[in-house]
Amino acid sequence: MDEVHKVCVRFHTAIELLGARWTGAVLRALFTGSHRFADIKAAVPNLSDTMLSQRLRELEAAGILERHVMATSPVRVEYELTQMGKEVEPVLDAVIAWSHHWIPLAVGDEDDSASHPESATGS
């Protein structure tokens, strides 16, 4: 048993945070810049308003994104990654590379590898 080392508390906290249902998809949508609620929702298939609201609140509380309220008329609200959030990108890049190697395309899915040049190079 002693050869199995204890799982680090910080690692565990991080993966529970980043691995929460939909969080990876929401972060991925935000890597392209700050976006409005409706735009993030449109980028993530099958994500409900309620679930997106909850994830955005959690990510804001964790310091991963910021909510900007612009004093326009009507008011415009955008969500933007903080530096902490931007630095999640290598994690998601690693997930993309792994998924393109190991997760089969379902019949009817388009091959979207052209939109992920970072995984096409193999690294």
Add this chain to the structure above:
Amino acid sequence: MDEVHKVCVRFHTAIELLGARWTGAVLRALFTGSHRFADIKAAVPNLSDTMLSQRLRELEAAGILERHVMATSPVRVEYELTQMGKEVEPVLDAVIAWSHHWIPLAVGDEDDSASHPESATGS
């Protein structure tokens, strides 16, 4: 809206699989080699038997690990990562590096960075 690209189906499948509660911790325990149920459980704080059983079944069904039953007396059962499972390591390394930068140590936690040399080098 058109600047937010659709989240890739394979990426989404992968992160839902790898991000499931406890999965990262279970995988991390298995990177050191094949282990018995009780050893994996001991490596992951607060993980129940029921939840560990469920995760191991899911990971086996996904092709990430294999269950080996050894014809000893008493029978010995070990769980071992497949190649697909072993190649998750860069994902978890990226999570570790990120967590050591951004997730604060709780008061009373030991600093375990010495046990994660891959994150201590920065990179």
